[in-house]
Amino acid sequence: MSILAIDTSCDETSVAVTEGRKILSNEIYSQILIHKKWGGVVPSLAKRAHEERIDFVIKEALNKLKIKNLKLKINYIAATYGPGLAVALEVGVKKAKELARKHNKKIIPVNHMEGHIYSCFAQNRKGNPKTEFVFPYLVLLVSGGHTELVIFKNHIDYQIIGETIDDAAGEALDKAAKMLGLGYPGGPIIERLAKMGDPHYHKFPRPLIRSKDLNFSFSGLKTSFFYYIKNLKKEERVKNLNNLVSSYQETVFDSLLYKLELAMQKTGIKNILAAGGVLANLYLRKRIRDLLNKYEGKVLFPPFKTFYGDNAAMIGIAAYYKAKKGIYVDNLDEFDRIPRAKLS
Ligand code: KG4
Ligand code: ZN
Numbered sequence: 001m002s003i004l005a006i007d008t009s010c011d012e013t014s015v016a017v018t019e020g021r022k023i024l025s026n027e028i029y030s031q032i033l034i035h036k037k038w039g040g041v042v043p044s045l046a047k048r049a050h051e052e053r054i055d056f057v058i059k060e061a062l063n064k065l066k067i068k069n070l071k072l073k074i075n076y077i078a079a080t081y082g083p084g085l086a087v088a089l090e091v092g093v094k095k096a097k098e099l100a101r102k103h104n105k106k107i108i109p110v111n112h113m114e115g116h117i118y119s120c121f122a123q124n125r126k127g128n129p130k131t132e133f134v135f136p137y138l139v140l141l142v143s144g145g146h147t148e149l150v151i152f153k154n155h156i157d158y159q160i161i162g163e164t165i166d167d168a169a170g171e172a173l174d175k176a177a178k179m180l181g182l183g184y185p186g187g188p189i190i191e192r193l194a195k196m197g198d199p200h201y202h203k204f205p206r207p208l209i210r211s212k213d214l215n216f217s218f219s220g221l222k223t224s225f226f227y228y229i230k231n232l233k234k235e236e237r238v239k240n241l242n243n244l245v246s247s248y249q250e251t252v253f254d255s256l257l258y259k260l261e262l263a264m265q266k267t268g269i270k271n272i273l274a275a276g277g278v279l280a281n282l283y284l285r286k287r288i289r290d291l292l293n294k295y296e297g298k299v300l301f302p303p304f305k306t307f308y309g310d311n312a313a314m315i316g317i318a319a320y321y322k323a324k325k326g327i328y329v330d331n332l333d334e335f336d337r338i339p340r341a342k343l344s
Helices: 032-036 043-063 086-103 114-123 169-177 186-196 221-231 234-239 240-267 284-295 313-324 331-338
Strands: 002-007 012-019 022-030 078-081 107-110 139-140 147-154 156-165 271-275 296-298
Touching: 002 043, 002 086, 002 284, 002 296, 002 313, 012 043, 012 139, 012 313, 022 043, 022 147, 022 313, 032 043, 032 086, 043 086, 078 086, 078 114, 078 313, 086 107, 086 331, 107 114, 107 313, 114 139, 114 147, 114 271, 139 240, 156 240, 169 186, 169 221, 186 240, 221 234, 221 331, 234 240, 271 284, 284 296
Parallel strands: 002 078, 078 107, 139 271, 271 296
Antiparallel strands: 002 012, 012 022, 139 147, 147 156
């Protein structure tokens, strides 16, 4: 079963062709250079860039496979319907409908976060991960827009057990980097500088660490970081930049690890999936592995670097399991009536 998948949820225009968990092509056009000078994603610019690029990216994804006739070679069209930037999502959804109409295909609507979950099962060239799914999984999703703990009970069956009540963890990293004038996206810049700093240089408040629920909160931490650096002399800020970002990153990751551990204790699930842009961070992955060693649990991350960030192949993989369950839309107008935000 071949699927052409489209994701335009934020600042990457991506199109992929997948077959089950196999990735035949996965084209990603990043808009980072467009948004960089604004210190974050500008919706109107994102929309325009998606519109300008989408046809080209589709062509590239098909050309890689020498597919000339989409009608013959592709069985379904999949597209991210949400969550994400509404004006950006619209571009991919509109294109998916146009292709489905033209080539008489069914559309599989995919939630962006279920795409991130299935990114852990993308096969690499050696065919790994070889393991079949061993349900249930406890999933930690950490991206620029989301921080969630999810029980992945079975294919396309999720229960959110914890989420952020304000900012997402990636957003907290991006905003701190912006306050320090370090550039966008902040996560990878902070990772690089934090390696050279002392994570225990300053103790920032650990939000919700005393609460026994599984929710996260990062906006108080961000505010406390803002006032802390505001009260520092410029020379001190420059001299201790690496220590500052290292301590801040440590606090963000402590919150993630603390709630992940609590979720493991509450649910008894030791089979973990961890995905989303922030998981590109090597140090965070090491800390998760260390935690899992303590519990003799297992963790599966996405198999390639490009799979931590947004990409259409993960949407194609999730779509495959939806198609197997008969989840697709016949009437294209139905596509517009799907609730955009929640993973369910
Ligand atoms: O999943 P993603 O690409 O897009 C969303 O769906 O939001 O996540 C983007 C987030 C940004 O906040 C970015 O700063 C963060 O992932 N990120 C990182 C790293 N690479 C990207 N955070 C920490 N360390 C990294 N190496
Ligand atoms: Zn994402």
